[in-house]
Structure formats: C-alpha cells, structure tokens
Amino acid sequence: MNAKRLIGSILMLSMLVALGAGCAKKTTDTMPASATKVEISDKDTDWQSKPAPARSLTEDEMRAQQREQAQREVGNMIFFAFDSFELTPESRDVLNAKADALKKYSLFNIIIEGHCDERGTSEYNLALGERRAKAAQQYLNQLGIPDSRMTIVSYGKERPLDPGKSEASWSKNRRDEFKLGN
Numbered sequence: 001m002n003a004k005r006l007i008g009s010i011l012m013l014s015m016l017v018a019l020g021a022g023c024a025k026k027t028t029d030t031m032p033a034s035a036t037k038v039e040i041s042d043k044d045t046d047w048q049s050k051p052a053p054a055r056s057l058t059e060d061e062m063r064a065q066q067r068e069q070a071q072r073e074v075g076n077m078i079f080f081a082f083d084s085f086e087l088t089p090e091s092r093d094v095l096n097a098k099a100d101a102l103k104k105y106s107l108f109n110i111i112i113e114g115h116c117d118e119r120g121t122s123e124y125n126l127a128l129g130e131r132r133a134k135a136a137q138q139y140l141n142q143l144g145i146p147d148s149r150m151t152i153v154s155y156g157k158e159r160p161l162d163p164g165k166s167e168a169s170w171s172k173n174r175r176d177e178f179k180l181g182n
Contacts, residue, residue: 063107070108071180073101078136080174082117085131087139095136098178099143109181110145112136114154115161117170122156129154136176151181 057065076098078091087095102110114129133152141147162169 066105067108067180070101070105073105074098074108074110074178074180077175077177079171080132080176082170082174083120083128085128085135087135091136092139095139096143099140099145102140102145102149109149109151110140111179111181112150112152113159113177113179114152114156115159115173115175115177116157117173118157118160118165119170120157122158125156126154129156132174132176136178 076094078087078094080086080091081088098110102108112133114131114133116125116129116132120128130152133154137147137150137152140150157173160169160173161175162172164170
C-alpha cells in the first residue's frame with residue numbers, strides 16, 4: 001500500500017510539474033520602436049538610482065517646439081497712432097527683434113495682420129489696416145526678410161482686441177499682429 005501511495009504521489013507531482021511548465025507566463029515586447037532599451041547587467045548594483053536615459057525627440061516634436069519658440073519671439077504686436085500707419089521707434093525695435101527671430105527660424109513664414117479701432121467706415125479701416133500691415137512688411141523686407149516669407153491681411157475694425165469705447169481701448173486696437181504661417 002505504501003508503494004501505491006508513493007507511485008500515486010510521484011504521478012501527481014509529475015502532473016503538477018508538467019502543468020506548471022506548460023502554463024509559463026509568456027512575455028511580449030510592448031516597448032514602442034522609438035523607445036530606448038536599457039540593459040542592466042549583474043555588475044550594476046546601483047541601477048535603481050540611475051536616471052532613465054533621455055528620450056530623443058522626433059522630427060515632428062522638434063518642429064513643434066521650434067514653432068512654439070518662434071511664435072513667442074515673433075508674436076509681439078506693434079501699435080499705431082490714430083489714423084496712421086507710420087512706424088514708431090518702439091515699433092521699429094520690435095520689428096528688428098522679429099527680423100532676427102525670422103532669420104533664426106527660417107522654416108517658418110509670417111502672417112502680418114493689420115487692425116484698426118472702430119472709428120471710420122469698414123472700407124476705410126480695411127484699407128488702413130492693409131497699409132499698417134504693408135508698413136511692417138516693408139520694414140522687415142529692408143531688414144532682409146524676403147516678401148515670399150510674409151503674407152499680409154487686413155481685418156480693419158472687425159477683430160478688436162479691446163471692445164471698450166475709450167481712447168485706451170482704441171489705442172489697443174490700432175495694431176499689427178504677427179502669426180506664424182507654415
């Protein structure tokens with residue numbers, strides 16, 4: 001009877017071992033192709049304190065970061081006096097900085113938007129907004145930015161920055177805005 005028990009125990013143990021070996025957990029590599037694998041050897045005793053290697057950026061991510069930085073450098077507005085498209089010394093300083101940024105970020109084009117306050121007819125303000133945008137374009141052109149990289153558009157009084165009805169509000173609306181194109 002002991003022999004039967006021993007044989008039964010051995011058979012039972014064999015079946016358990018066979019089942020355990022057949023059901024081993026499978027591992028799959030789910031790491032994205034762009035990720036970097038890190039090999040850790042038995043010699044690395046302080047591996048837990050080492051920072052993971054920095055992931056390199058894709059070309060699209062680098063371009064998006066450059067675009068964001070370029071928009072910050074190019075995005076400052078310039079302002080105009082009432083019924084004028086003449087550039088002020090402050091406007092020229094801003095445009096000088098824009099020209100430097102546009103030279104640095106040569107992949108991007110710029111859209112110059114001319115705006116006016118609410119006084120005057122729509123037709124008059126569209127024409128004045130265009131003259132304001134052209135004044136900035138011509139100045140940037142003199143600083144070495146080719147016309148092919150600049151597009152102008154006039155919104156006249158249609159997109160006020162400040163909807164108020166005072167000189168303080170109107171002075172904010174007499175402006176050129178600069179946005180990156182493609």
